[in-house]
């Protein structure tokens with residue numbers, strides 16, 4: 001059994017976008033703050049800090065989740081994917097990010113990293129998802145700028161393109 | 171919006187968790203998915219000095235069939251139950267309700283038992299437990315108790331679980347193959363708190379109706395098979411009896427109207443499917 005004292009900082013270790021990382025956190029430190037303030041991974045945004053807006057969403061062990069409702073100490077030995085992991089080594093945007101840009105699925109971009117991480121899971125697990133399902137996933141996010149239509153269009157377009165690419169390779 | 175300081179304990183077994191609970195008195199809270207509790211901590215609506223994280227306890231991660239009940243361990247997420255291959259066959263009402271619990275993102279961490287423990291008046295899972303007449307298994311160092319849904323939730327955000335006890339599982343009866351069930355809720359945005367949520371299950375005598383979101387706890391009524399105006403009259407009485415109040419999201423009058431209209435729709439559909 002592990003017992004971490006309230007007033008002390010404790011070593012936390014996990015995989016971030018395929019790389020082993022570690023840092024120290026008090027038990028009360030939110031995962032979102034740990035990513036941003038301890039690891040300097042500021043691509044994950046923080047909006048409401050009580051689980052409503054979805055800005056802080058990342059993938060933990062593959063599943064899109066809110067980091068403001070998770071403590072850093074709960075991340076021990078987990079596998080995390082954040083927006084920083086979507087681009088390739090050269091920093092080029094992936095297909096979904098490119099489609100977002102072209103189809104105006106973002107304006108200010110504050111909500112975007114969280115939304116991309118939710119859709120990243122959806123694209124991987126449900127490549128045949130329809131518009132209703134995409135909107136269901138998007139309902140866990142708040143975007144103050146766009147009205148969501150561009151995000152739906154971008155997701156559908158990427159799904160079709162990935163299917164074509166997969167079909168073409170056979 | 172940062173929580174106050176707390177000791178964080180990660181026990182490896184239920185027994186260890188119960189030891190810590192017994193030693194901490196009412197200073198401790200059990201943390202599973204944290205999709206309600208962590209928000210409460212962030213807003214400082216809860217200030218425990220010890221958090222006991224049970225999310226990694228293997229024994230609490232099972233979904234199994236026990237004596238005609240679907241038993242769901244306290245660390246089973248809402249998404250895991252929704253993905254359970256036998257869910258539609260064994261309990262179609264739960265399969266209808268779960269996609270309305272929170273959002274895609276919160277269901278992947280939030281647990282079924284955690285939502286019951288939170289006992290929010292408009293939450294769907296307490297409504298499901300009450301309508302289906304399920305049970306909650308609680309354990310403490312003093313022993314184990316099995317609570318009926320009616321005994322479990324005692325009021326708005328309060329349950330019968332004592333400070334030195336924790337929920338280890340909840341149980342939903344396997345649906346009778348003949349029985350039909352329906353769920354319908356109205357919220358401002360899909361995934362938001364329900365303004366009104368209704369569930370109906372056909373029974374041997376008629377229909378059992380559950381209403382969430384209006385009174386402090388889910389309200390369950392067993393109705394005989396009713397036709398036409400009798401349905402409307404019964405629902406009108408029920409809508410007034412629930413004694414809903416005006417809040418920033420909806421007026422009491424609007425909620426009464428939702429109970430009357432949606433109630434009628436689902437009662438009719440469930441009873442027609444049976445006859």
Ligand code: FES
Nearest residue numbers: 047048049054068
């Ligand atoms: S910052 Fe986490 S949901 Fe808003």
Ligand code: FES
Nearest residue numbers: 107109143144145
């Ligand atoms: S692009 Fe501005 S909030 Fe979504």
